[in-house]
Amino acid sequence: MRRLIRGTRLVLATHNKGKLQEIAALLAPHEVAVVSAGALGLDEPEEDAPDFTGNARIKALAATEASGLIALADDSGFCVAGLGGAPGVHSARWAGPTKDFVGAMARVEGELADDADRRAWFAAALCLAWPDGETATFFGRVEGSMVWPPRGKRGFGYDPVFLPAGGRLTFGEMAPEAKEAISHRARAFAQLRAACLT
Ligand code: IMP
Numbered sequence: 001m002r003r004l005i006r007g008t009r010l011v012l013a014t015h016n017k018g019k020l021q022e023i024a025a026l027l028a029p030h031e032v033a034v035v036s037a038g039a040l041g042l043d044e045p046e047e048d049a050p051d052f053t054g055n056a057r058i059k060a061l062a063a064t065e066a067s068g069l070i071a072l073a074d075d076s077g078f079c080v081a082g083l084g085g086a087p088g089v090h091s092a093r094w095a096g097p098t099k100d101f102v103g104a105m106a107r108v109e110g111e112l113a114d115d116a117d118r119r120a121w122f123a124a125a126l127c128l129a130w131p132d133g134e135t136a137t138f139f140g141r142v143e144g145s146m147v148w149p150p151r152g153k154r155g156f157g158y159d160p161v162f163l164p165a166g167g168r169l170t171f172g173e174m175a176p177e178a179k180e181a182i183s184h185r186a187r188a189f190a191q192l193r194a195a196c197l198t
Contacts, residue, residue, distance in 0.1 A: 006031035013063035013073035052125035060129035082116030140187025
């Protein structure tokens with residue numbers, strides 16, 4: 001697989017400042033710099049693939065085509081077994097335009113029947129795309145269960161209702177470093193690092 005040589009500058013296919021900072025920090029030790037799609041004024045493509053890998057690919061290919069730079073995109077979400085994997089790729093959309101994750105967590109709970117399968121997982125896909133159209137995708141997942149009511153004020157999104165397997169604290173209660181050690185995004189990034197960074 002192609003590697004990202006030191007000194008590469010890539011475009012990160014996100015308009016989200018938090019993601020930009022998080023991924024820039026992971027790449028910095030490998031001397032890979034990032035610029036955001038937002039800073040370059042690139043449009044956000046429609047994320048209409050049925051899975052995380054497909055959506056990450058759509059975003060990465062759109063960003064490399066528009067910028068001529070190597071692009072990196074991520075797509076992630078929260079999945080519940082008793083809901084057939086929902087909200088899944090629609091995780092952000094369930095929170096609506098006001099990003100109401102308290103409401104989104106309540107909707108997940110409300111849609112689960114009393115005896116539903118509460119196993120849950122977070123999933124993350126990362127996709128690197130080169131200007132000639134080559135892509136490389138990486139996937140990470142962390143298993144656990146959906147708890148109710150929400151617990152903890154740390155993290156973001158669905159963190160307060162996710163209890164990782166074998167743990168006592170939800171992602172909303174855990175220290176950020178503890179979450180980072182097992183998170184879906186960290187697992188996907190570890191694969192990318194092994195395959196493509198020097
Ligand atoms: P994306 O920006 O399209 O990838 O949307 C990802 C959505 O999934 C976010 O808005 C969150 O709701 C949810 N999500 C992804 N990763 C996490 C996480 O680590 N904790 C909590 N929620 C997450």
